[in-house]
Amino acid sequence: MGKHPQSEKCLRSEVLSISLTGLVASLVSIVVTIETGASMFQLVGLAEVSLRETKVRVRSALAQVGVRLDGYNITVKISPADLRNDGFFDLAIATAVILAFEKKTLPGAVVLGELSLSGGVRPVRGVLPALRGVASKGIQHAIVPRANLAEAASASELDVRVAGKLDAVQDYLRGACELERASLPFRPKQSAALDLSDMRGMASTRRAIEIAAAGQHSILLVGPPGAGITMASRRIPTILPPMSADEALEVTSIHSVAGLLNSEQGLATNRPFRAPHHSVAPAGLVGGGEPVRPGEVSLAHGGVLFLDELPEFRRSSLALLETTLAHGEAVIIRGQSRTVFPARPLLVLATHACPCGFYGDAKRRCTCSVEQIRRHRERVHGPLFERVDMQIVVPPVDVAQLGGKAKGENSETVRNRVVAARTIQHARGARQKVASSLNTTLNDRELGRIAVPDAQGKRTLEQAVERLGLSASLRTKVLRVARTIADLDGSEVVRAPHVAEAVLLAPVFGRG
Template identity: 40%
Template structure:
């Protein structure tokens, strides 16, 4: 007796269809699972046997062989319980042959036959739709999540007996209605730009970073408002498109972090890991690879506070994800890829005590301590950060409100950001690039042409600051974003000048370069 049911396995954030073949033959009672099954999958035989028996069905006392094909792909997780149980019941004739054909089935079984939720259901439903399957059968708690995928019927079940009754035609199920929360919302942000005292230069840098997805580093003494600025950044970010929401939700679903009440992530994620995090926790990995913080921040913001306190190795592994927008993890038996298209925002102090640039506090650090502190951040990582901004201490006049007239709210800044993003969408409509910060050398040559005056200014900056080829290209990308914020078609000298000033990370306010005189304050 042979039965075949379709299920799915997660490989990174992607789903792969798995053929669950169940063969029951005469012989001594045995239950064998083959096909590169991990421990949780092999243990399913005990859960399946108890669930079938406690659901009122007879479990066969014969030799049972379960094959999970393709056999060379590793299978992990508990989502194979329900398809294996249905395969056993189909092979014994309790479920009609072919009743489950065209269905992709997943779910974990409790010992009493209840179907419990599993992670990665969104990716599985997307793969079923791509394969042209008729429908998916998922746990009841995952039903709304799967209904986000358009063009496929979703049947949610709460128990094994309910699933058997459906396939036998004695317990009809109504497909889950399509998820109606498709339009992403702007969400609420606890900090508005108008709440931030002073720091106009830093707020301007945040605007550029949000408009072109340029990585940002803020350097300043404690209490200058770096963390508050980072918390205000989501208030000026454009809303997620539906495709971006699906990409983001798929990562959270694969990590098992998706809230059952909100099956679609409609607000750009903001992740702020502690500086004690490991490299696997930041970029993903582990014995059974899982998405890291940089992938959980996909299409959102990754905020690293107290940047030099992170382990140097942890920071260095960020280079490739920042450059490529993907994390590639290779193990002996598996290779996975996680998306990591995120906006990196970092904050740090200028020295160990934090007061090297404070006008009213004396720094207690020696020059050697300051140098060692700053050397914790490697040059290659700094080179991948577009905007280097000094955040000075807030003066008493600003704190008292004497200089806080006419503070611009986030809504006004966000309107400019959205308009600049729309210009980029039109410019890159036939390319895989979505933001200026993602442009490669070919796109920079095509869309970042500058005049003779701007070229001379860039040449002077390269010689004076020792900019690398990557830094030079990032200046051009920033200049393109600044022009987009102003609605300009061509990059002009003031745009280039403003971009150059963001390449000096530890410059003091009284050591501004000549080109900064042409930049807006």
């Protein structure tokens, strides 16, 4: 295949690739040394199983493009050696071998992609966070699988080229052709969108989820089967503010690492909604596995995490989830490796009032025993309940309303109010130098500065505390929600009607 100009027996090249730990990208050096002699192909720096699989794929793919390795002793050194492969390095290793034989270099570039035995370039997970993570490390160019084009196009800091086959990369390295640039505009396929106007009646539920969205308040929905709780929850993302560019990149990066992007899906445009089944394992809920993948709480980051049938979830899983939500990130430790994923969704919980679902229903009789109801309430009052700012009882939908033609407000109308309320919160947070401006995060000291009710509002609050026996924690939650209601009302002052509505939404499940 040719000889090195400085030594007839030694050829050498270096190509950079990327390894991902969570959303953190690290540069990886792949150095290939080729000497004439016994036919050997050694990879140094990978775990044994990963090494063996990579070697088989690379040798076969190179043979498909006419690069025969017989009669050569080839050593591939990968460093740092403790970083994961996950198929990222196949194309980079093959590229380094081709460059060594061609006596060429590829400065300022990274190469990533998995190879098939026939020489195809397969997609890999995490292309977007990988490329964005190395853009600040002196990298200007990249070659990635063509199937990752849509998400790669969002890494606008780099000149990204895509390839579907190794022979195209080989021709590009030889200067015989250009690879397609990943710069196609992303046009999402439009599907039938969910909208708040689909909800007939349900006025109190619609109002509650609007308040929850405006202040990012965790909410518990309580109701019988068929009350429309799932319908309402699925529409909450449609009334949240549109994602900023940074939010869209972060959400897309998480879903890319999880392998949830298809070949046509680029930058995320809709806030995520995740509704894991109550049988989900802890690793599925908060992240884990081998290799480490984000869990449902991170896949819902920037959107809504909906836990239906709350009492059915494992208590240990909910405790782990509560810790994750408290820190705003999921931390997974495997040996010496620490992987972190963002985890700041709007939490929506749902439960029946009792095991059969009809406790307190005016039309259907509850069949549960007192002991069953007590155990049910205990399970609801689990690790996550302290995070709940609001509670709404969702009554069965009136059949007459279902058949009516009148529709409620659509998502856009409600979203505009939510955006306006959040704009007020962000501006106030900047003035008051509050660490996180959303009302759900306000502590007692901050509430004492920005959510003090007027005289009548104070009387309303204290009367509620005395009459209902609200704890200090519940009083704080009432003030947070009252502040959000005032923001939706465009009022700088928290007034009595705002407090009264917040009291009605206090999370008092199972009391009395």
